[in-house]
Amino acid sequence: MGYKVVVDFDLCESNATCMGIAPDIFEVRDDDFLYILNESPGADQRAKVEEAVERCPKQAISIEES
Amino acid sequence: MVDDVLIIGASLAGLRCATGLRRAGFVGRIVLAGDEPHRPYDRPPLSKQYLAGEWDADRVQLTPEDKWDELDLEFCSGLHAVHLDPATRTVVFEDGSSLSGEALVLATGARPRHLPGTEKNERVHVLRTLHDASALRDVLATEACQVVVIGAGFIGAEVAATARQLGHQVTMIEAATAPMERGLGSEIGAICGQLHVDEGVDLRLSTGVNNVEGSDPAVKIELTDESEIEADVVVVGIGVVPNTEWLEGCGLAIDDGVVADEFCAVAEGIYAAGDVVRWPNPKFGDELMRVEHWENAVEQGGYVARRIMGVETEAFAPVPWFWSDQYSHKLQLAGRPRGTDQMEIIDGSVDEKRFAAVFGREGRLTGVFGLNRPRHVMQYRALINEGASWQDALDFAQGT
Secondary structure: OOOEEEEEEOOOOOOEEEEEEHHOOOOOOOOOEEEEEEOOOOOOHHHHHHHHHHHHOOOOOEEEEE | OEEEEEEEEHHHHHHHHHHHHOOOOOOOOEEEEEOOOOOEOOOOOHOOOOOOOOOOOHHHHOOOOOHHHHHHOEEOOOOOOEEOOOOOOOEEEOOOOOOOOOOOEEEOOOEEEEOOOOOOOEEEOOOOOOHHHHHHHHHOOOOOEEEEEEEOOOHHHHHHHHHHHOEEEEEEEEOHHHOHHHHHHHHHHHHHHHHHOOOOOOEEEEOEEEEEEOOOOOOEEEEOOOEEEEEEEEEEOOOEOOOOOOOOOOOOOOOOOOOOOOOOOOOEEEEEEEOOOOEEEHHOOOOOEOOOOOHHHHHHHHHHHHHOOOOOOOOOOOEEEEEEEEOOEEEEEEOOOOOEEEEEEEEEEOOEEEEEEEEOOEEEEEEEEOOOOOOHHHHHHHHOOOOOOOHHHHHHHHHO
16 A cells, blocks of 8 residues: 655745655755655655654644555 | 553653654553643744744644544643652652553653742743743733843744734843854854844843843843843743752752663663753764754654664664744754854855854864755754764765
8 A cells, every 4th residue: 555745835844854854755945945756655765754744843744545 | 561651741752752652553551641731732833823823722732632532641631740769660749649650751841940039020931831922922912012032042032033023122132242152153143143133123142131120010120231121021031951850869860851871761661851851862972962952852752662662772863953933034953063163154145144054073063053044954964963074064065
């Protein structure tokens, strides 16, 4: 079963914590906005995504099972 | 295998320990005891959105109702711990009741330092709890007043910014020659101070407070430069003290926090997390550190949960990181810099209020500060985590 990375951009304040944890999935660019590089990462990346969910100061990231 | 965990402190660290236990498959009993009347809530908005009246108290709750039920905690509010017996892991509370657990987590946090003699002055505030924030918010919701902030650390600076944005006159008093000088040095500190001056804050540096007295009709503040100012509201932001009094005499080591080992254990079956603990961080040469940041509470709470479950073998070795939002600016700091470290601005422009600076000591990269530069802070934080040298950081800057 796959999963999808979802960011609530109304909550996101671009602290870039997620990028620090999983730079292959999250990127805060020079415009200071967060971009999701991979919305459907593999199961091997799941632990990293969960850590990003945990450590986001705005609780803006969630995982949607698909 | 432990099947009964008692967490003292209904804090971010305490809650994240509980959620971490459940995530790791813990099906036993979790008791979460706190001395405030509320479920665990989030403190960062208390000096910003909540203080400004933009958010209500529901919005600062850390756990939505359905998730709270899923956690299946025994939550006890209004319990103020006064004594611990480490041998039986029994905690005695002020009301005479007691609780014990097979594993015990100390997460009692810290409380703000007061200016001596002002504790009972109704116009003098500190900011730590939801209760503190509500009291200050009520005052700031009234017509324009003269706000004096004592201490230009991050709490003081955030309160100053919020009060200024609400249209109040703000004076901020700082004993050092620049805000946050001890951690960031005078140059970066001065830049942080200028953010406030640019917004119309009357920033008094190298100025101490001799006396604060009176409340009717205003508070009189006597400064060390012999000037005197009046305030309708005073906010004291001069740091916190860890809540360890209840542990004194029980045999645990107390030294600006309860002292843990590198695995966050303080005794057999007893762990500590969050603002209350000092532990040797192997990432920084086993420097005994107590970290008061949001993210540390999250990480350390989760780490302790994994230790209890026996699924974590590494020492707790984070690179501390925090953020502060002031006006429209985002300030971030990672690492463990000191004001005396060498410093170099490696990206952006101070004039544009958008830059990143790195700190180094004895050839090592020790920290990174960013003003509206989150991307860079995270990149250099990763370098610090890898143990990069000062030269590695400069080379990286050249390459980007």
